[in-house]
Structures are given as C-alpha cells and as structure tokens.
Amino acid sequence: MLLRQVEYARAESVADAVRLLGENSNARPLAGGQTLVNVMKARAASPDVLVDLNGLDELKGIRTTPAGGLELGSMVTYTEMVESEDVGDFRPRLAEVTSTIADVQVRNRGTLGGNLCSNDPTNHLPPLMVAMGAEMTIAGSSGERTVPAEDFFLGVYLTAVEPDELLTKVTLPPPGGGDGFAAVTIGREGTCIVNAAAVVHDGEARLAIGCVSAVPVVVRASSEPEAAAAAVTTADFDPPTDVHASAGYRRRLAEVLARRAVQQAIGVG
Secondary structure, three states, rough: OOOOEEEEEEOOOOHHHHHHHHHHHEEEEEEOOHHHHHHHHHOOOOOEEEEEEOOHHHHHOOOOOOOOOOOOOOOOEHHHHHHOOHHHHHHHHHHHHHOOOOOOOHHHEEEEHHHHHHHHOOOOOOHHHHHHHOOOEEOOOOEEEEEHHHHEEEEOOEOOOOOOOOEEEEEEEOOEEEEEEEEOOOOOOOOEEEEEEEEEOOOOEEEEEOOOOEEEEEEEEOHHHHHHHHHHHOOOOOOOOOOOHHHHHHHHHHHHHHHHHHHHHOOOO
16 A cells, blocks of 8 residues: 655754654654554554654664663664674673564664564564663653663553654663573564563563563563463463464463573573
8 A cells, every 4th residue: 555645854863853753743753664664554654744763873873881781772773783793792682582573674674763662562672671671761852861661661552752752772781690582473583472581680580571461561580480480370461362372372371481581591491
C-alpha cells in the first residue's frame, strides 16, 4: 500500500528536532524507518510530518564511559552494535542478541532507539536493557532527563518519551557479572514468542521476561537456574493468547527460558 502524503523535515540538531516535534502535534521522528514506514503503509500510523534524524551525528556513536560502562547513541544501527569492539568487549551478549534480529537489510537500517521507542512487546532489546539496568537519556524543550529502563517502557508501543521529546542515548553500567538471553522465536530471525534476559551479580539474578506482558516483567532470584525458574512461576503476569502461543504455553516458556538465561549468565550449559 502506498503512503499517504506527508511533510518531510530534516533536523539539523537535536534541539532542532525537538523544536520540529513540538511545533507539529502529529509529527514523528524518523530513524531507520524499519517499523514506522511499515505501519504508515498499513495506515496504523498517519503522521503529518516526518522529522528525519539521520543527519544527526550527536545521536550516533558507541563510547565507553569513565566508569567502565557503555554509552550508545540512539541512532546506532544494529549492525554497528554487532560490529563494535566496545560492545563485544563490555557486553558481548548484547552484540550476540542484536545479530539475531530480523535480517541483514533490517540490521543495516534499524536503530537501537527505534527498537526501544517502538516498544513492541515481541522485540529482543527491551528486556535486555531492563535486565542490564540501562539508563535512557531523553531530550526535550526543557533540557535532558534520565529514566531507568525499568521505568521507560509504559505499555504496548508506549514509552516515557513524550511526543515532543527524543531518546538521545542509552547508558549501560559496567558489567558486574554475566549476562544471558534466551528466546523462542517465530522462525530463525523472527520476532519472539517469549524471551528472557538475565544478569547475574554477587549471587543474585535480575531477570526481565518479554512477550508475556505489555512491558518486560522484572523478576529477581538467586543465581541458581532452578531458583530463577521458580521465581518466574510465582511472578504476577498474565500472558496473552494469540495464533502463536496460548497463555499457558507462554508462562511455561517463561520458566524454561529464565532458567536458560541464568545458565548462560553463569556459564553453565
């Protein structure tokens, strides 16, 4: 289906992008376009103005922080994350998971910020950001604010980013232990039916379960794989039923994948 007519504006800076978004009540930022353009074709979204962010170098780049963490610009592509030496050194699980998203064409265009701000419950990266304790920097007309990943995702396709704001960067803390991620997907490179991310540190596991609720479900347990599975069993969430899986099957998958993610994080199995 062809796109309906839409105005196009190429932002010259983050401040300019924020201004353009604030001046147009039905404007949307354009990053890689891998989600937005498709939903526009389906008439699920009909913005009047597209604010192109692709020329903004201040939203790009991957850097280490003085504390030993990672800072990723919101316009960093999946391919750049996969190929980054810094990501490979500091958070290799992030590079590994990102390499499984969709196909090479999508990975060349899709961006970290686009993935997170769309907050499709089947996406790979939101649970990983929550489990890793990422912090999201958001820019608006009144300046910048920082939101923990656990508070960033608010609902299906809904985040803490307001219509006149931009996610500018994601900051990951220094790795204090092992990271794990396990998923069952629709096909080899498809979206997830259920996924689980885990970070283990000082004998404790912090898990984030995806695809079982509108936002990643945080579960805390000891670093024993069976304890993690047991904690998921008693967690308060109500998985959906759809053509891919029943609610009961998703709940069972969440237990199994939590165990696998913790096993990865502690280097077992």
